[in-house]
Amino acid sequence: MSLLRSWRRRRLLARESIPDSIWAEVVAGLPTLDRLEGSARERLREQTLVFIREKTLVPAGGLALTEAMRVRIAALACLPVLELGLDCYDDVLSVVVYPDEFIVPDRETVDEAGVVHVGDDVLSGEAWEQGPVVLSWKDVEASGLGEGFNVVAHEFAHKLDLLDGVFDGMPPLHREMRTGAWITAFQSAYDDLVRRLERGQETWLDPYAAEEPAEFFAVCTELFFDVPAEFRAEYPAVYAQLAAFFRQDPAQGD
Numbered sequence: 127m128s129l130l131r132s133w134r135r136r137r138l139l140a141r142e143s144i145p146d147s148i149w150a151e152v153v154a155g156l157p158t159l160d161r162l163e164g165s166a167r168e169r170l171r172e173q174t175l176v177f178i179r180e181k182t183l184v185p186a187g188g189l190a191l192t193e194a195m196r197v198r199i200a201a202l203a204c205l206p207v208l209e210l211g212l213d214c215y216d217d218v219l220s221v222v223v224y225p226d227e228f229i230v231p232d233r234e235t236v237d238e239a240g241v242v243h244v245g246d247d248v249l250s251g252e253a254w255e256q257g258p259v260v261l262s263w264k265d266v267e268a269s270g271l272g273e274g275f276n277v278v279a280h281e282f283a284h285k286l287d288l289l290d291g292v293f294d295g296m297p298p299l300h301r302e303m304r305t306g307a308w309i310t311a312f313q314s315a316y317d318d319l320v321r322r323l324e325r326g327q328e329t330w331l332d333p334y335a336a337e338e339p340a341e342f343f344a345v346c347t348e349l350f351f352d353v354p355a356e357f358r359a360e361y362p363a364v365y366a367q368l369a370a371f372f373r374q375d376p377a378q379g380d
């Protein structure tokens with residue numbers, strides 16, 4: 127981290143903090159934060175403030191973005207990088223927030239036969255390569271409730287995945303991690319999901335995770351933070367890799 131940046135952050139945190147009433151309201155609305163101990167929660171509060179000051183949160187589609195809404199978005203975005211640091215999100219200069227699911231018109235997709243289709247996509251979130259994260263507020267409100275859904279963790283997981291420039295479901299791993307162990311854990315879980323879906327079986331994971339490995343990683347990140355104990359029970363090897371990557375063990379004690 128550059129000296130200037132760390133000095134700026136220290137100065138910000140010395141002078142300012144998220145108002146108690148707003149922080150209390152946001153924490154009360156995010157059961158996913160319950161497991162954080164006091165000191166971790168305080169660090170999250172600081173990171174959340176830095177996030178709000180360093181990134182631009184842009185309301186779109188007529189949305190009025192209150193301070194509590196900004197804090198909720200920032201806290202959900204900061205949770206995955208609590209032990210990694212905000213610099214992981216250097217690429218995210220802004221977060222655009224729509225009131226509800228938004229339509230991306232004329233999206234080009236290429237199917238398995240190589241045919242290009244153009245159509246409108248309805249999305250609850252989107253992460254652009256070298257660009258903003260786009261979110262639907264309605265989906266942000268449904269995130270972090272301990273119900274297995276977290277659009278903010280999902281989109282920011284895509285950003286972490288893209289840190290090495292490749293959208294493949296594998297972010298740059300820490301030195302102490304083993305690439306082979308990551309690939310084995312994710313590949314077998316992904317292949318198993320695809321197989322079950324091909325057989326028409328009900329799956330614990332959202333079938334969307336089978337779209338491609340990058341979506342699998344993003345969906346697993348949502349569950350890792352939102353329903354960690356259930357996720358660990360279903361996917362112990364993937365859980366272990368995510369715990370090593372995020373340097374958090376959210377199911378601990380469950």
Ligand SMILES: [Zn+2]
Binds near residue numbers: 344
């Ligand atoms: Zn996605």
